[in-house]
Amino acid sequence: MLDNINLLTLAPSLNVQLLLDGLFIGAIFVLAAYGLALVWGVMNVKNLAQGEFVIMGGYLAWHLGTYNVHPILSLPIVAILMFGFGWVLYVAIIKYVVTRDLFTSLLATFGIALVVQQALNLAYGPEVRTAESGFGTRSFFGGLVTVAEIKFISFALAVLLAAGVIVFMKKSRMGQAIRATSQDPRAAKVMGINTEKVYAFTYALNGAICGAAGVLVSMIWVIQPFYGVPHSIRSFVIVTAAGLGNLPGVILAGLGLGMAEQYSGFVLGAQFQQATVVGLLVVVLVWRQIQMAQHRQVVK
Amino acid sequence: MTLDILKYTRRGAIAVMGVAAAALLAGAPAQAKVEGDTITLGSAISLTGKYSSNGLDSQNGYDLAAKRINETGGVKVGGKSYKLKVVYYDDESTPARTAQLLERLIKQDEVKFILGPYSSATTIAAAPVTEKYNVPMIEAEGASRALFNKGYKYLFAVLSTSEQYLASAVSLAAEIAEKNGKKPSDVRVALVFENDAFSLDVRAGVLDDMKKFGMQTVIDDKMPTDLSDISATLTKVKALKPDLLVISGHNKGAVTAARQIKELQVDVPIIAMTHCEGAKIVQQFGASADGYLCPTQWAETLSYSDKYFGSAAEYDKLFKATFEGYTNVPYQAAQASAAVLVWKEALERANSFDTAKVRDAIAATDTMTFYGPIKFSPAGNNVAKPMVLRQIQNGEYVVVAPSKYASHPVEWPRKGK
Known part of the structure; x- marks a missing residue:
C-alpha cells in the first residue's frame, strides 16, 4: 500500500490518469444519482431499482447496436423508451406506494429490481456485454496517461444531459410543477397542479436519465443483468452524502466518488474499490450524526 | 444475431425435450444398472439455469460418445456386447438439486455408474453422494481443486484441474x-x-x-x-x-x-x-x-487420437455433423465424450459390473484419447493431460x-x- 502511494509521488502523471478516469465515470454516477434525488425528493420514493434502470438502458443500447445503430445515436431512443417504461411502471405500481410508508415503497421497488434483473437475464442471458463505439484512444505524457475518446465524449454527454435537466426543471412549466409538488404536494394540488401527472412524469424522467446513463455505461464499462446493484448503491451513497435537494452537492459527491474509487483501486487494490463506496457512506452518516448532535445542543 | 437466436431456440427445444424425458423417467419404475444388453450411465446435468448452455454441450458430448461406442461394437463384458445408455436429470444449475438427483439416480433408479454434472459447484455437491454409496463417478466438467483434496475414492476427472x-x-x-x-x-x-x-x-x-x-x-x-x-x-x-x-x-x-x-x-x-x-x-x-x-483444455488442432473417434480434428468434424448450430466444438463437449470412453474401457477391463472392481479398473486407467492422455492420480484428477x-x-x-x-x-x- 505504501509502495503504491510512493508510486503516485514518483510519477505524478499517474494522478492525472486516476483523476481523469474518476471524473469521467463520476459524471455517469451523477446522472443516476440525480434521477434518484429527483424521485426521492419529489415523491419520497426510494427507488431501489435505480441500477437496474441503468443496466436496462445499457441493454437497450446493445440491442439497438445489433441493428447497427451506433450507441451514441441510440441514446435519445433509449431515453425515450425508458421514459415510457418509467411511466408504465408508475401507473402499474408506483402510484399505489407513493403515499404509503417507507417500507412499502422499498419493497415495491426492490421487487421491480428483481423482475428487471431476471427479465434481462431471460432476454439476453447472463453473459457480459459491451456496446462498441469504435472510437480510439489518445495518449499524453509519453503514453503514461491515456484518454479513451469515448470516455471524454460520454463525459461531455453526461454534462449536457445534466445541464438540460437542470434548465428543464428551472424554466419549463412541468419543471416548475415538479418543484412546487416537491415543496408541498397539497398546496400544489390546491393551486391546480395535477400532482398525479407530476409524479408520473418525475418517475418517467428518472427512467430516461438512468437509461441514458446506462447507454454511457455500456460504452465505457460492461453490462450484465445483475450489475445493477453497485450502481444503485452508488446512487444512494451520493444522494445521502449530498443531502436531498442539493444539486451541486450531488454533482460534487458523484465526481468525488468516481475519483475515490479510482484512488482506492490503485492504492488499496481492486478488492477494496467497492468497499470504499460503502465505507464512505458510513463515514458520511457518522459525520451527519455528529453535525446533528451539535445542532441539537444549540437548540437546547 | 438472427442465427444466434435460432441456435438458442434450437438448444432451448433440446432442453425442453430433455426436461420432458427426465419427467417421464421420474415416473418410470426403478431400473437396474444393467438391463438386457444395456448398461445405464446416469447424470444430473444443467439443462436449465445459468449453466444450461454449457450443460447442453456436455450432454451432447456424452450422447455422441455413447452413440459412437454403440455403433462400433458396444462394451464387451464377460464375452457379451452391451450398449451404453445415458439417463439424465436436470439439476437446474443448482448444487443442492444435483445432490438430490444423484440420490435418486443411485437409490431409486439403481444406476451405479455416474457421469458428472456440469460445473465445479455442482460436482462438489455430487461427490459426497457418490462417495457415500461407493458408486464411481467419472466427471468431465469440475476442475476445482476442492474436489481433489478431500480423499474421495470414487471420483475421477478427465480434465485438467483449475490450478x-x-x-x-x-x-x-x-x-x-x-x-x-x-x-x-x-x-x-x-x-x-x-x-x-x-x-x-x-x-x-x-x-x-x-x-x-x-x-x-x-x-x-x-x-x-x-x-x-x-x-x-x-x-x-x-x-x-x-x-x-x-x-x-x-x-x-x-x-x-x-x-x-x-x-x-x-x-x-x-x-x-x-x-x-x-x-x-x-x-x-x-x-x-x-x-x-x-x-x-482441448483444441481440435491437437495431435491426439484414439480408435473411437480418430483424431481430435475428426471428432470436431463428427460433432459438428451430428449437432446443428455449432461453429466450433466447445472443449466441454470433448471432455464429456472422453469421460464416456473411460467408462467403456474400465468396464471392459474390469470385466464385471461390480462397482468396487469397476472402480479399481477406472483408477488403473492409462489411455490415450482424442481428448488427450488420461491417467488418474490417487486423488482422482487426470495428471497425464497438460493444459x-x-x-x-x-x-x-x-x-x-x-x-x-x-x-x-x-x-x-x-x-x-
Whole structure:
C-alpha cells in the first residue's frame, strides 16, 4: 500500500490518469444519482431499482447496436423508451406506494429490481456485454496517461444531459410543477397542479436519465443483468452524502466518488474499490450524526 | 444475431425435450444398472439455469460418445456386447438439486455408474453422494481443486484441474526470460484475479509455479464479483511494467480486462488470461487482443487420437455433423465424450459390473484419447493431460505451448495494440 502511494509521488502523471478516469465515470454516477434525488425528493420514493434502470438502458443500447445503430445515436431512443417504461411502471405500481410508508415503497421497488434483473437475464442471458463505439484512444505524457475518446465524449454527454435537466426543471412549466409538488404536494394540488401527472412524469424522467446513463455505461464499462446493484448503491451513497435537494452537492459527491474509487483501486487494490463506496457512506452518516448532535445542543 | 437466436431456440427445444424425458423417467419404475444388453450411465446435468448452455454441450458430448461406442461394437463384458445408455436429470444449475438427483439416480433408479454434472459447484455437491454409496463417478466438467483434496475414492476427472489453467504461462515466461539472457527469478508478475473459488484456484496454481522459479509478484489485486472497472489496477500495471500480466475472472473479467487494456494502452510483453474464447474478445476487441495467451483444455488442432473417434480434428468434424448450430466444438463437449470412453474401457477391463472392481479398473486407467492422455492420480484428477496454451495471432487461436503440441512459435513481446 505504501509502495503504491510512493508510486503516485514518483510519477505524478499517474494522478492525472486516476483523476481523469474518476471524473469521467463520476459524471455517469451523477446522472443516476440525480434521477434518484429527483424521485426521492419529489415523491419520497426510494427507488431501489435505480441500477437496474441503468443496466436496462445499457441493454437497450446493445440491442439497438445489433441493428447497427451506433450507441451514441441510440441514446435519445433509449431515453425515450425508458421514459415510457418509467411511466408504465408508475401507473402499474408506483402510484399505489407513493403515499404509503417507507417500507412499502422499498419493497415495491426492490421487487421491480428483481423482475428487471431476471427479465434481462431471460432476454439476453447472463453473459457480459459491451456496446462498441469504435472510437480510439489518445495518449499524453509519453503514453503514461491515456484518454479513451469515448470516455471524454460520454463525459461531455453526461454534462449536457445534466445541464438540460437542470434548465428543464428551472424554466419549463412541468419543471416548475415538479418543484412546487416537491415543496408541498397539497398546496400544489390546491393551486391546480395535477400532482398525479407530476409524479408520473418525475418517475418517467428518472427512467430516461438512468437509461441514458446506462447507454454511457455500456460504452465505457460492461453490462450484465445483475450489475445493477453497485450502481444503485452508488446512487444512494451520493444522494445521502449530498443531502436531498442539493444539486451541486450531488454533482460534487458523484465526481468525488468516481475519483475515490479510482484512488482506492490503485492504492488499496481492486478488492477494496467497492468497499470504499460503502465505507464512505458510513463515514458520511457518522459525520451527519455528529453535525446533528451539535445542532441539537444549540437548540437546547 | 438472427442465427444466434435460432441456435438458442434450437438448444432451448433440446432442453425442453430433455426436461420432458427426465419427467417421464421420474415416473418410470426403478431400473437396474444393467438391463438386457444395456448398461445405464446416469447424470444430473444443467439443462436449465445459468449453466444450461454449457450443460447442453456436455450432454451432447456424452450422447455422441455413447452413440459412437454403440455403433462400433458396444462394451464387451464377460464375452457379451452391451450398449451404453445415458439417463439424465436436470439439476437446474443448482448444487443442492444435483445432490438430490444423484440420490435418486443411485437409490431409486439403481444406476451405479455416474457421469458428472456440469460445473465445479455442482460436482462438489455430487461427490459426497457418490462417495457415500461407493458408486464411481467419472466427471468431465469440475476442475476445482476442492474436489481433489478431500480423499474421495470414487471420483475421477478427465480434465485438467483449475490450478493448471495458467501455470503453463508461468513456465513459458520463464523460458522466454532464459532465451533473452535473463534469469527466471528476474521475471516480475502482476496478478489480477476475481475473488471467487475458481479464479483463486487458478491463482494458487500460478503462485505455486512462480515460487518454483522464484519470480516476484509486483501486483496482486482481486476483483470483486460485480466489479466492471479495473482501470485503477491497470494504471498500476502501466506504472510498474511487469514482464507478465495474469488475469482470470470468468467471461466478465476477460471482457473488462480486454476493453480496458486496449483503452489504457497497457503494454506488457506477455498477457495471459482465462475465458478469452467464451468472452469473444477477438470479435469484440479485434487486433488489440492479439498476443493474449489463453489456456484451453482441448483444441481440435491437437495431435491426439484414439480408435473411437480418430483424431481430435475428426471428432470436431463428427460433432459438428451430428449437432446443428455449432461453429466450433466447445472443449466441454470433448471432455464429456472422453469421460464416456473411460467408462467403456474400465468396464471392459474390469470385466464385471461390480462397482468396487469397476472402480479399481477406472483408477488403473492409462489411455490415450482424442481428448488427450488420461491417467488418474490417487486423488482422482487426470495428471497425464497438460493444459494447452493458445495465443491469439492475427485473430486466430494457435497452440504455442506445451512445445510438443505447438503449431506456432510464441509471439514475444505481444504485438496487439
